[in-house]
Amino acid sequence: MNIHPMWGKYPELAKELNNTLKLMESTVNLKNKDVEQAVMSMIHSGGKLLRPAYQLLFSRFGEQRDPKKAVALAAAIELLHTATLIHDDIVDEADIRRSLPTIRSQFGNSTAVYAGDYLFVSCFKLLADYSSSLKSIQLNSRSMEKILSGELGQMDNRYNVDMTIEKYLENISGKTAELFSLSCFVGAYESGTSERFAKNCGKIGESIGIAFQIIDDVLDYTQSPEQIGKPVLEDVRQGVYSLPLLYALEEGRDTLLPYLEKGEALTNSETDKIYELVHSFGGVAKAQKLAEKYTQQALKGIDRLPDTTDAKQQLLSITQAILARTN
Amino acid sequence: MNIHPMWGKYPELAKELNNTLKLMESTVNLKNKDVEQAVMSMIHSGGKLLRPAYQLLFSRFGEQRDPKKAVALAAAIELLHTATLIHDDIVDEADIRRSLPTIRSQFGNSTAVYAGDYLFVSCFKLLADYSSSLKSIQLNSRSMEKILSGELGQMDNRYNVDMTIEKYLENISGKTAELFSLSCFVGAYESGTSERFAKNCGKIGESIGIAFQIIDDVLDYTQSPEQIGKPVLEDVRQGVYSLPLLYALEEGRDTLLPYLEKGEALTNSETDKIYELVHSFGGVAKAQKLAEKYTQQALKGIDRLPDTTDAKQQLLSITQAILARTN
Structure with a gap:
């Protein structure tokens, strides 16, 4: 272990x-x-x-x-x-x-x-x-409620080729960012910080979570199946359309739609084609840019924390490392 | 509503x-x-x-x-x-x-x-x-843990023709009786009774829950599908063997086993036959008798409660009614 x-x-x-x-x-x-x-x-x-x-x-x-x-x-x-x-x-x-x-x-x-x-x-x-x-249990329950609403929201939008970037961000806020936010909030609050301070930590956690999820979704388009540990673009087959694909749809809607319509019937060579198209329509680059924005937001928040503990430096370097990850 | x-x-x-x-x-x-x-x-x-x-x-x-x-x-x-x-x-x-x-x-x-x-x-x-x-949340979590252990325990014993009566009682203690017990405990405790008094209420709830589940399982053998609101002996097809069948197995093992071995492949006329056999081998009567034992235990416990509120009389008559139910 x-x-x-x-x-x-x-x-x-x-x-x-x-x-x-x-x-x-x-x-x-x-x-x-x-x-x-x-x-x-x-x-x-x-x-x-x-x-x-x-x-x-x-x-x-x-x-x-x-x-x-x-x-x-x-x-x-x-x-x-x-x-x-x-x-x-x-x-x-x-x-x-x-x-x-x-x-x-x-x-x-x-x-x-x-x-x-x-x-x-x-x-x-x-x-x-x-x-x-x-109070902590109350906040935890509310967070869990948001997480499950996010999951149900994502299910609602399966195979929805008209899904917006806003909707995507709303869903990952619930699905991923909420738990990062809760972790940061609870960590601070339960060790005796003020509620206001803890809420700020929660906000930092939210930015980290959003950046983290976008990067995770980008990795689906930049890694081999061995690196990801699961089949390529399995999510697309299941109708889960993440940020790189949503950006690509804005540019190359007519080219991409015929593939997406195949849903679960997509062959491996067709998902390879989607993979290429999402790159060539700029979806990956744009998603990386948005992740960068949230990363900077998180780092700025951490930078403003008090220097009372070496946790601050560690938060900075860990956050830089995981949000710059390529695997 | x-x-x-x-x-x-x-x-x-x-x-x-x-x-x-x-x-x-x-x-x-x-x-x-x-x-x-x-x-x-x-x-x-x-x-x-x-x-x-x-x-x-x-x-x-x-x-x-x-x-x-x-x-x-x-x-x-x-x-x-x-x-x-x-x-x-x-x-x-x-x-x-x-x-x-x-x-x-x-x-x-x-x-x-x-x-x-x-x-x-x-x-x-x-x-x-x-x-x-x-404290209440702690007790609730522990109860929920027991309930889930009971569910997983029941799954473990699917299609197990050697399941014992003891194991059955252990599983329904977790699966059903625990939540009845929790309801009675929490009701009392959260309205300010002593922990000792509330624990006694929890024990009464446990007896009610066990009797309730046995009666529920007996009803599978005494009602029409319309009355139950689901297909006859669907549980047996799924490998869930409840008390009437377990008692019947003690008497008529050789007759019943060939049917049970068919598992999900059981036809409707075969489940009708099992239904009959469980009656003729005395499984229904014996299960009813055990339910009666737990019912009496519950009623005795309620009878010993203080007369400070008319809840006591209501508990007696409601418990008698639901544990004598035929539908």
């Missing part, structure tokens, strides 16, 4: 992330050992633990920081993230994630439904055990 | 159950109006609201009863119950529940996954907004 090598440069953070993983592990306790094993392998499948990392770093700004509590809340957020991934894989009919078989492909949709539910509940259990007030 | 006619005899309770339904309705707020409509019709599909009813009645034993809070916690429990039903229908591949199409059959498994998740979260939102302490 090891965390991602990217954390090697930050020994204190790395130690707490290791503890986060350990706590996640000990929280999952199922009688069905096959399912437990599947959930464990999901936990250990090399996710970067970005949300816990942000939570732990932002918690350093508070004067009442309790390391045990900070780790527990970080584990809660990552369990929630894992639960949504397991359920997303059912919805996306995904067989592979991070180069490993998904729970639904190994054990079927039924087990995946309950396994995700179980992790949702485990998340709440940790939150209830370690939060210092009902 | 109307609650079940069985509550007509208890006007005060009926009023609060109506408010519970209204609050559930206003809590569900989805952009996708189709899904919202589906969730609403599920809420209004004539469930008896037993768990909220018990919660509201047990809350009358506390000296700090706040009617608004009691209703909110009752709505939270029923939202949780509804969430588990939506997910159960995915797992059971059920097309019909309470004589209405299930969410998965109307909108597909994907929508059903997120719709259930959304109701889970709505439940937590209400709990966080209305509980007076983190």
Whole structure:
């Protein structure tokens, strides 16, 4: 069991992330050992633990920081993230994630439904055990509500070739940015910062989340399937149209539409063609530019944080690194 | 929108159950109006609201009863119950529940996954907004964990012709009795009773829940499909073997096994035959007897409650009525 090598440069953070993983592990306790094993392998499948990392770093700004509590809340957020991934894989009919078989492909949709539910509940259990007030739980519930509205919103827009950039941003705000925002907010707030300060941290987290998701969507058009760990443009086949494609549609609508209309019937050579067209119509470049805008916004926000802790420098360099990632 | 006619005899309770339904309705707020409509019709599909009813009645034993809070916690429990039903229908591949199409059959498994998740979260939102302490949320999370372990336990034992009565009771303790127990506990505890008193209420709820589930399972063998609102012995086809069948297996194992081995391939005339055999091997009678034992246990517990409120008499007559139900 090891965390991602990217954390090697930050020994204190790395130690707490290791503890986060350990706590996640000990929280999952199922009688069905096959399912437990599947959930464990999901936990250990090399996710970067970005949300816990942000939570732990932002918690350093508070004067009442309790390391045990900070780790527990970080584990809660990552369990929630894992639960949504397991359920997303059912919805996306995904067989592979991070180069490993998904729970639904190994054990079927039924087990995946309950396994995700179980992790949702485990998340709440940790939150209830370690939060210092009902307020955090209230905010967490509201965030989760937004995340699920975002997921349902994305489903609504499947195969919608008229989807707007605004709608895309609204959906990723819910689907991805909300959880980054929550991590940063809770990290600060639960270590005793003012609500106003914590809300600002939440805003920074939102920019990070939006940039992160756009970059993730760009990587679908710049990487090989081996690098992504799943088939090329599987999302497009499923009718999920992300930013590079939406930008390309603005320029090359008539060329792209006949392909998109094929939906699930798209062949591999046709998705290769879409891949090329999205590049040649400038979709990738434009999406990268928008990601850059949100990245700068996030970095500016971090830069304005007080210099009271070395967490600030770490936030700057980690955020630069992950938002400049090419894999 | 109307609650079940069985509550007509208890006007005060009926009023609060109506408010519970209204609050559930206003809590569900989805952009996708189709899904919202589906969730609403599920809420209004004539469930008896037993768990909220018990919660509201047990809350009358506390000296700090706040009617608004009691209703909110009752709505939270029923939202949780509804969430588990939506997910159960995915797992059971059920097309019909309470004589209405299930969410998965109307909108597909994907929508059903997120719709259930959304109701889970709505439940937590209400709990966080209305509980007076983190303690209730902690207990709620633990109960939900047990419920999901029970569901996963039941899945483990699908098509297991060697399943024991003990295992069956353990599974229904998690799957059904836990939520009844939680309702009774939370009702009392959150209205200010001592923890000891509330725990006793939880124990009464557990007996009610076990009796309730056994009777539910018996009804599969005593009712027509129209009365049940779903196909006869669909559960047996899915490999879920309940108490009447397990008792019958003790007596007529060799006769029953060849049928059970057919699993999903069972024809209607074969399930009719199983239905008959379970009766003739005494499975129905024995299960009814065990349900009676738990019913008596519950009634004895209620009888020992203080006479400070007329809730006690109502608990007695409602529990007698629902545990003597034939439909």
